[in-house]
Amino acid sequence: MNSTQEKTITVIRTRVALQQQVRVWKAAGETVGFVPTMGALHAGHLSLVEKAKETASRTVASIFVNPTQFAPGEDFDTYPRREAEDLALLEGIGCDAVYLPGVAEMYPDGSVTDVRVNGMSDLLDGIYRPHFFYGVATVVARLLLHAQPDVAIFGEKDFQQLQIIRRMVRDLGFAVRIIGGETRRDADGLAQSSRNLYLSPEERQVAGAMFAALHRAAVRLSLGAKPADVRAEATAHLLRSGFRSVDYIALVDSDSLIALPDEVALTTGSARLLGAAWLGRTRLIDNLSVTR
Numbered sequence: 001m002n003s004t005q006e007k008t009i010t011v012i013r014t015r016v017a018l019q020q021q022v023r024v025w026k027a028a029g030e031t032v033g034f035v036p037t038m039g040a041l042h043a044g045h046l047s048l049v050e051k052a053k054e055t056a057s058r059t060v061a062s063i064f065v066n067p068t069q070f071a072p073g074e075d076f077d078t079y080p081r082r083e084a085e086d087l088a089l090l091e092g093i094g095c096d097a098v099y100l101p102g103v104a105e106m107y108p109d110g111s112v113t114d115v116r117v118n119g120m121s122d123l124l125d126g127i128y129r130p131h132f133f134y135g136v137a138t139v140v141a142r143l144l145l146h147a148q149p150d151v152a153i154f155g156e157k158d159f160q161q162l163q164i165i166r167r168m169v170r171d172l173g174f175a176v177r178i179i180g181g182e183t184r185r186d187a188d189g190l191a192q193s194s195r196n197l198y199l200s201p202e203e204r205q206v207a208g209a210m211f212a213a214l215h216r217a218a219v220r221l222s223l224g225a226k227p228a229d230v231r232a233e234a235t236a237h238l239l240r241s242g243f244r245s246v247d248y249i250a251l252v253d254s255d256s257l258i259a260l261p262d263e264v265a266l267t268t269g270s271a272r273l274l275g276a277a278w279l280g281r282t283r284l285i286d287n288l289s290v291t292r
């Protein structure tokens with residue numbers, strides 16, 4: 001776009017203005033697809049916006065680096081913020097509006113209401129980041145109430161987050177359909193993530209081992225290998241490749257996220273293999289569906 005062209009994306013900074021815009025669209029018979037993000041957008045995010053465009057006549061993305069999902073000492077302050085670039089990308093793919101609330105808009109002064117999806121939030125990543133999914137559920141509930149979408153899209157890359165949001169929406173009766181968007185990967189399989197920006201060039205060379213280890217494990221499981229053996233092999237693969245430590249490699253039930261026993265019979269779509277590991281100072285997560 002050159003500087004003389006009109007901007008086509010509407011930038012909205014308050015809940016009231018967003019609700020007003022959505023009301024106008026819905027009164028005209030339009031449907032709204034919503035893609036919540038924390039910005040630093042990459043092709044993975046843009047594919048979620050494309051999916052929203054396929055399922056609804058209007059598309060809204062939000063960009064909000066949510067303080068309640070970061071613990072003290074985590075990367076809230078250094079999390080990449082690239083508002084101008086993000087707006088240009090969203091505009092380029094025809095997103096209708098972007099919601100850019102400030103902290104006071106999402107957490108009005110004196111706000112004390114949290115959303116907790118108990119149990120599922122305390123497994124897997126929840127063991128290593130105990131605050132994380134409570135912050136996510138709280139902000140996503142608020143974002144859904146602000147945007148009132150018909151459909152909301154979340155990436156499968158954050159599979160535990162996606163399943164927790166599905167559960168929250170079901171439990172609280174939000175009138176929104178949650179859709180998972182397929183993980184976008186670089187040529188070596190690395191799942192696209194805003195945090196990949198933290199990787200040094202040397203670490204980036206190694207990072208594809210996360211996908212390679214999980215993929216090999218998923219194939220071995222589908223051929224009948226024992227989950228315990230496969231988890232040990234995947235962990236060894238990552239450490240041998242240069243990862244500093246492995247938080248977990250876990251085979252879980254896709255819906256409940258509860259670990260599957262070693263003797264379980266796998267059926268289509270019922271099992272998910274998830275991994276989290278540290279490469280230098282960057283924590284990478286990824287997951288794959290496992291079928292026998």
Ligand code: PAF
Binds near residue numbers: 136139158
């Ligand atoms: O996945 C993310 O980017 C965030 O966790 C989300 C869903 C936008 C909530 O802050």
